[in-house]
Amino acid sequence: MPAAAARCAATTAAAFLICALLALTATAAASAARPRGTAAHARHVSVTVGAQPAATAVPVPQSFLGLSFELSRLGLVARYAESGDLVALLRSLGPGVLRFGGVSADTQVAWTDPETPKPAWATAVVNADDLRALAVLAQRSGWRVLLTIGFGHPDLQAAVREVRAASEILGPWLEAIELGNEPNAYAAHDLRAEPWTYAQYGAEVSAYEQAIAASVPGVPLAGPDVTGSRAFDEWGTGEAVNLKPALLTGHHYPLGCHQKVAPSISRLLSPRTRRRELRSIELYMRVARGAAIPFRLDEANSVSCGGTPGISDTFASSLWALDYTLHAMAGGMAGINFHAHPSNCTGYSPVCATTPEELSVGTLHAQPEWYALLLARSLIGDRVLSATINAGRPRNADVMAMLAPYGAVHLVVIDYEPPGSKRLALKVHLGPGFGAASVLSLHASSRAAKSAVALGGAFVAADGSFSQPPAQRLGRVRGSTLRFTVPPSSAELITVYPLVPPAK
Known part of the structure; x- marks a missing residue:
């Protein structure tokens, strides 16, 4: 894929993932990582999330x-x-x-x-x-x-x-x-x-x-x-x-x-x-x-x-x-x-x-x-959303969007670049009716790390139990758009909450 911006539209879950890979697969030039929220001038990968799942999309089974x-x-x-x-x-x-x-x-x-x-x-x-x-x-x-x-x-x-x-x-x-x-x-x-x-x-x-x-x-x-x-x-x-x-x-x-x-x-x-x-x-x-x-x-x-x-x-x-x-x-x-x-x-x-x-x-x-x-x-219980992706500089990363049963949009972003690479900047376009967003991070010191892997900064307890910590505040949707950055060698679950929960 050329380094110029690429556009990929999808209406099905499988096609969306293929598009995400085509749009975001290559190694970006390494540079010092910058803290979250300071990438205002970075070239963003643009992701437009569909308002509703495809008619054929079914919830992820409970025993998946x-x-x-x-x-x-x-x-x-x-x-x-x-x-x-x-x-x-x-x-x-x-x-x-x-x-x-x-x-x-x-x-x-x-x-x-x-x-x-x-x-x-x-x-x-x-x-x-x-x-x-x-x-x-x-x-x-x-x-x-x-x-x-x-x-x-x-x-x-x-x-x-x-x-x-x-x-x-x-x-x-x-x-x-x-x-x-x-x-x-x-x-x-x-x-x-x-x-x-x-x-x-x-x-x-x-x-x-x-x-x-x-x-x-x-x-x-x-x-x-x-x-x-x-x-x-x-x-x-x-x-x-x-x-x-x-x-x-x-x-x-x-x-x-x-x-x-x-x-x-x-x-x-x-x-x-x-x-x-x-x-x-x-x-x-x-x-x-x-x-x-x-x-x-x-x-x-x-x-x-x-x-x-x-x-x-x-x-x-x-x-x-x-x-x-x-x-x-x-x-x-x-x-x-x-x-x-x-x-x-x-x-x-x-x-x-x-x-x-x-x-x-x-x-x-x-x-x-x-x-x-x-x-x-x-x-579990989510349905996959369609998406359109516009990628500028190629990058070895993957993106997925899903709709939770309570109306929130789940975005999972996985960045495979090695530590020290530039943060991945995303600009996500959502439909109307969304407000605050939170993030739950899966991270370790490097891709080769064998220990100290944490989810939301928490670890599995000695008895095998896991208490998931509250997700951290990421920001708010402004004008139907959410901007954020993702560190290299990590996976992040972004939850974008509806302003009004759907009727039961």
């Missing part, structure tokens, strides 16, 4: 946020209902979805009960006691459960017995049952022989679906839980047509551990990565919209294979996670689950334990990524 754990950790995580701080951590985000799956679901974990002995290939098991502990965790946290049944080592009768137990024990806390993890990659992992396409998978999984429906009628199924959006056109369409699940699912990792170009903070936060992510979301949602079935991204994080130290455990991952969550909301997804390894604080994990002793009792610590979820919870 979620975590994902390896199925091999189900017993451990479930027992955190009785000790540790996971319940308080989950409650701080409101309702959500706990997903248990990952590669261990197909390669390590088997169901056992009096009729089902542990098979020779399994190194771990899940049983009714684990599910009873999980039910307690669900009840105390208010989070529902998306449970993966292993499909890598077929055992139809064991699967039926496990689904029956999960339905009886979890009851209303069971979100859905998934059959297998990333089944499109089974042949690559020697779990099936070639040829292995959706045709072969569909035939096998249909037998499971029929047996489950006959034994446990009404249990919702989810799938196909593919590795990424490239496989979803074939596998998601096949799942939607043949199985008609209650929920379509898939995964996303923007960077791969085995890529020729090594993962880095710069790559994670690059405009190119965000543009590719937008296309990925559209691939998923095109199938979901065509099938009229909700889609949940039930496993996602920064770098595959458990993450990369110095990237996945830094503030950069928090900025990425927030931005991607916004994209998922704008795209119309039903929710997103960030994959977590509670024993690995140097990889990707929103929460983790620093010692084996802490892991055993559930003493978990909020990692930088967790703060992105805390900010995102403020957008």
